[in-house]
Amino acid sequence: MEQHIRQALLAAAPELFGAPISENLIQFQQTRRDVEGDLTLVVFPFVKMLRCSPQEAGEKVKVWIEANIDSVSHCNVVNGFLNIVFKNTYWLNQLQEIQANTQFGLAAVNSKPTVMVEYASPNTNKPLHLGHLRNIFLGASVAEILRAVGHKVVRTQVINDRGIHICKSMLAWEKFSPLNEKGERQTPANTGQKGDKLVGKYYVEFDKALQKEAKAIMAEWQNGNFTDTPSAIEEAVLNFQKAKEGKDEKVQAAIDDKIKELAKNQTAILQEAKEMLVKWEARDPQVYLLWTTMNGWVYQGFDATYAQMGVSFDKLYYESDTFLLGKDQVMEGLQKGVFYQKADGSVWIDLSADGLDEKLVLRSDGTAVYMTQDIGTAIDRFKDYPDLHGMVYTVGNEQDYHFKVLFLILQKLGYTWADNCFHLSYGMVDLPSGKMKSREGTVVDADDLMAEVIDKAKTMTQERGHLEGLSATAREQLYTQIGLGGLKYYLLKVDPKKRMLFNPEESIDLTGNTGPFLQYTHARICTLLEKAAYKPCTLATNAQLKPEEKEIVKQLALFGSTLEEAAKAYSPALIANYTYELVKLYNTFYQSVKIVVEPDQELRQLRLALSASVRQVLATALGLLGVEAPQRM
């Protein structure tokens, strides 16, 4: 409709304004809630052309629109805003269309190019936590949104399954795991512990041992004993110790940290871990067996967590397969002059012309760094999926710089698709106590959190009743739907870009702008339609829509464009806000009129159709957020 009026105004401009006008002069906006109107045209841009007051300009356009646009009932001009009121039949037709279209708002499947969406991408040395939840819910939701606007989507993750961190867990397990009566070390099978948790436990064990050993070394250094310390390190430590003199506490603490780093590097246990990594890279059979075994445990654990979260992937990449990729590309880039080599053999790119720094892309010993691997993986993915058009990387904003560099490098290497790569950068999740810190034990475990949220949902649902007639399994399923729905909505309703606060109490709220509130409305409509034995049919054309009803149709009509915006902005939050608004409008309507018990059959059918349309859009929108829509609750 907006487009229609825009085109009509453009065509009529010479007649109306005395000259053709550019399209950007025609600015529409939503009409304020407190004035009459369905769409508002801003008239200020025309004032100069017409050489008159905003009021007069508005009146002139008003007369023209009323005479020439069919669906318009009438207009009013207030303060330079032309508020257009559409005819009742226009909205009735809209509703009729929405009701008849089960795919309302969605684009044709695979009508847009293939896009790969990466999310999760965990390390295999510890369990998933709250930060991962935001990442995964966000990525999974964006994938759904892109699909809904017509893209073919490949969901993926790259699993960081190799490196020093996993060697630490492996080593600690070998060193510290107690033996059971059969002489076996701890396994998920013989302890009943989830694999990722077990491996995570040994990662912590490693750190403890490391800290202890480092402390001992530091104490020796403090006493001036450097017998086991290489002279270069000794010199550095002595310099640091000297530098501490006369400095304030903060600076001293910072220097102590540096000394600690040196001490850690001198520990036998870290040396052992490094040796293990070297062995792993040489494919030492024993180390490899241990590695595959322990990673296997972790994957089983992750799979359980993903299943509970209700997310999945179409394609997995493992860092152990990809970490050598990219070297060829670097060599090629070197030939092309995109990169340059330093005397020590290391390869760099100079991005100072682009306002960035110089960045290492290959170590002097010829081994790959993170960037090397990412270059290789990106190129590889486009080989794996020849129809791939672009990629979305769901990664925290602490890596903003990394992705800026990565995309720039890909561009300079001549890959035109680099322009279609997007870093879906999201903010940290803070706790009321501040940042999550593993060292301080404030990390919120993903499994624990989900369990807690489901448990809370159970208690609160039981308090409300509405459970009669539901089987035990159906009840359990409902608690899960509510708990997880609340958690997902809580994490997704905030603009992804922004750092957000996770308040445990608010995350399990059922009232206000929450997942359960939306689910409740859905369930209420479901039982309502069931009671009414609702069937879609052609609506009477003479019914007069009440304002509450019209507001809902208006909001429903916005679903498609909201989806487009959400896809363009990679923001599930836009869907969340839209849906919340829709539900509020519906509840107002629900409280103010009779529906099933409405005696006038035409009115009743109209309101049922309205309810059914809201249910459908609501269910679709919740689905895009990964939130399930219960039939009753």
Added chain:
RNA sequence: GGUCCCGUAGCUCAGCUGGAUAGAGCAACUGCCUUCUAAGCAGUAGGCCACAGGUUCGAAUCCUGUCGGGAUCACCA
């Protein structure tokens, strides 16, 4: 220090491609279940949109600066 992000009600967040009197939720207070699920609805109260300049018919929104918070600047990942 360089670069980037953020600062809106007591709290958590919308609004930011410039447009009318800046909106929700939570918390507080008032009402509404002998009509379809009250996990709801209606209402009251709560604001120098961090601060200071600028651009313009018009700025929470754009530009510059200041202050405050965060991230990042490794031959780590």
